Amino acid sequence: MNRIIGILIAGTHARGRRIGLWLVAFVVLMFGATWIVAEQVSLNMRVETQRSLTGYERLRANVLSTFDEMDRRLVQPACSPAFLDELRRIAFLPDGINELLYAPDGRVECSVNSGRLDAPEDLGEPDIAAQYPFGMAFWVDIDLGFLGLDGMVGILAQRGSLAMIVPPQPLPATGPRWMEQELIFRFSDEVWLHRQGEAGLYAEALSATGPAIASVFRGVFYETACDSGGIHCVASRSDLTQLFGLGWATLAVILLVTSVLAAWVAQQLHRIIERYWSFEARFLRRLDKGSVVCAYQPLLNLKNDLATGCEVLARWRDIDGTIVPPDRFLPIIERHGLTERFTSMVVAYAYADLTAYLPKGLRLQVNFNIFPQDLDAGKLVPIFAPFLTKDSPFDVVVEIVETAEISPETAQVEIERLRAAGLKVYIDDFGAGYSSMQNLAALSIDGVKLDRSFAMAPDHSVMSTMLGYAIDLVQASGRSLVVEGVETMDRLNALKATGMVNFAQGYGISRPLFIAPFVAYLADHGPRPLTRPRLVA
Numbered sequence: 001m002n003r004i005i006g007i008l009i010a011g012t013h014a015r016g017r018r019i020g021l022w023l024v025a026f027v028v029l030m031f032g033a034t035w036i037v038a039e040q041v042s043l044n045m046r047v048e049t050q051r052s053l054t055g056y057e058r059l060r061a062n063v064l065s066t067f068d069e070m071d072r073r074l075v076q077p078a079c080s081p082a083f084l085d086e087l088r089r090i091a092f093l094p095d096g097i098n099e100l101l102y103a104p105d106g107r108v109e110c111s112v113n114s115g116r117l118d119a120p121e122d123l124g125e126p127d128i129a130a131q132y133p134f135g136m137a138f139w140v141d142i143d144l145g146f147l148g149l150d151g152m153v154g155i156l157a158q159r160g161s162l163a164m165i166v167p168p169q170p171l172p173a174t175g176p177r178w179m180e181q182e183l184i185f186r187f188s189d190e191v192w193l194h195r196q197g198e199a200g201l202y203a204e205a206l207s208a209t210g211p212a213i214a215s216v217f218r219g220v221f222y223e224t225a226c227d228s229g230g231i232h233c234v235a236s237r238s239d240l241t242q243l244f245g246l247g248w249a250t251l252a253v254i255l256l257v258t259s260v261l262a263a264w265v266a267q268q269l270h271r272i273i274e275r276y277w278s279f280e281a282r283f284l285r286r287l288d289k290g291s292v293v294c295a296y297q298p299l300l301n302l303k304n305d306l307a308t309g310c311e312v313l314a315r316w317r318d319i320d321g322t323i324v325p326p327d328r329f330l331p332i333i334e335r336h337g338l339t340e341r342f343t344s345m346v347v348a349y350a351y352a353d354l355t356a357y358l359p360k361g362l363r364l365q366v367n368f369n370i371f372p373q374d375l376d377a378g379k380l381v382p383i384f385a386p387f388l389t390k391d392s393p394f395d396v397v398v399e400i401v402e403t404a405e406i407s408p409e410t411a412q413v414e415i416e417r418l419r420a421a422g423l424k425v426y427i428d429d430f431g432a433g434y435s436s437m438q439n440l441a442a443l444s445i446d447g448v449k450l451d452r453s454f455a456m457a458p459d460h461s462v463m464s465t466m467l468g469y470a471i472d473l474v475q476a477s478g479r480s481l482v483v484e485g486v487e488t489m490d491r492l493n494a495l496k497a498t499g500m501v502n503f504a505q506g507y508g509i510s511r512p513l514f515i516a517p518f519v520a521y522l523a524d525h526g527p528r529p530l531t532r533p534r535l536v537a
């Protein structure tokens with residue numbers, strides 16, 4: 001899952017993502033187009049198959065109307081000359097049926113063309129017994145020799161005592177060339193007789209069930225239909241090669257249109273994904289869901305060489321578990337006016353961490369960064385309240401950065417109110433940005449943190465030379481001094497040698513650590529926790 005999310009959010013995978021989306025869109029659209037085409041082919045086949053049956057519907061109607069006519073007109077005694085005369089008149093009707101018989105209980109006694117038979121012809125059991133809705137029984141392919149039609153076979157239909165020879169009805173010769181067909185004469189669901197066309201196709205079609213789209217994967221389309229009597233049925237088959245051969249130009253157009261459409265859909269999807277999975281969207285979506293975590297960078301007290309404090313540095317855990325540094329998300333927080341809420345989260349997280357992990361009896365200075373726009377004791381004091389209780393083992397320092405938007409007068413008022421509430425205030429990144437010597441003197445701050453560019457500067461560079469002057473300057477102001485960005489032991493020793501720096505912070509001492517390694521660090525480099533309660537005077 002993380003892998004998939006990683007692909008979705010990584011900027012480096014944009015090209016692969018586009019291709020993947022195009023493929024998905026292409027397959028889905030192709031599937032949709034195939035589905036529509038398959039339904040269309042099926043529909044056409046259904047229509048054509050039904051069309052093939054129209055002759056049989058007509059035939060059935062003729063047979064039934066002839067039976068009705070016989071029932072109505074035959075009044076003379078059976079097989080009498082007058083009866084045969086009546087029969088002949090009916091045979092002359094223009095319905096194509098002209099061999100009419102009298103055949104009670106399947107025994108033919110007379111017919112239009114043969115007159116009264118010398119002896120009744122017993123036809124035996126019918127192939128299809130008389131059934132609803134037409135009440136007709138059928139003898140299929142019986143030898144018509146007894147009617148003087150030697151060597152001929154035919155279908156005999158019987159209703160009541162009357163019967164007729166059903167004229168053969170071939171499949172239309174002009175069926176579509178992309179379809180093969182079989183005509184069957186159906187006795188029951190399981191038994192039928194091949195009459196014409198591709199033998200075995202009807203059975204094949206019955207076994208091929210499923211939706212039209214399944215036919216595409218099978219490569220063959222089938223369709224069956226029966227006349228309304230369920231006696232004549234036609235099965236049709238068409239395979240993909242036949243269809244493609246017929247419509248290759250259409251296929252090419254479908255492929256082209258689908259490719260272009262897929263590119264457009266992929267583009268839209270990509271936009272949506274980019275919007276939804278953009279860093280900013282992910283960050284805002286997950287901000288409240290425990291995704292903000294804290295790292296603690298030890299502050300080394302140069303007076304006793306012990307780590308007696310830390311700076312709390314916010315981190316954000318991305319959806320794939322990646323830990324993101326603050327320079328990526330702080331601008332988002334500021335842009336969306338979430339500064340106060342974010343500081344609250346960081347403070348609450350750090351308080352829970354530190355109280356849960358720190359050994360009892362250990363006193364710790366905890367430095368927090370605040371946003372300059374939140375420099376308002378009315379907002380900040382409630383946020384830091386958990387750290388400010390009477391028996392709290394923490395000394396909280398808020399580090400503020402000077403900005404053009406805050407006047408020294410406003411800053412001074414707020415700093416005093418923060419200090420009155422028990423917070424210490426340091427100016428952060430002194431020597432960079434808007435910090436000024438005037439403010440150093442005017443503001444009633446507790447300390448100053450030198451911008452890390454001083455300590456990180458290479459030996460003998462202008463900045464490293466200025467480090468000494470900056471230390472002198474802060475020393476002269478009487479403020480506590482923190483030098484951050486200390487990356488080497490030489491620099492650390494040099495700072496110690498000045499005797500003017502209170503705290504040092506930097507990768508040379510320790511990188512920012514999560515709580516468990518931080519507590520382990522303190523166990524090695526921090527003060528011993530007090531084991532006995534302090535006596536209070």
Ligand SMILES: Nc1nc2c(ncn2[C@@H]2O[C@@H]3COP(=O)(O)O[C@H]4[C@@H](O)[C@H](n5cnc6c(=O)[nH]c(N)nc65)O[C@@H]4COP(=O)(O)O[C@H]3[C@H]2O)c(=O)[nH]1
Nearest residue numbers: 313314325326346369370371485486487505506507508512
């Ligand atoms: N190259 C180098 N870097 C060192 C060294 N020692 C410390 N650093 C880095 O310098 C930054 C020190 O914090 P900062 O100046 O307050 O600068 C912080 C601070 O201004 C801001 N920030 C971090 N957490 C918070 C927060 O919870 N609230 C607010 N408002 N700002 C925060 O983000 C800035 C960057 O924080 P990080 O990326 O954690 O970067 C940290 C730390 O990892 C070193 O020896 N070499």
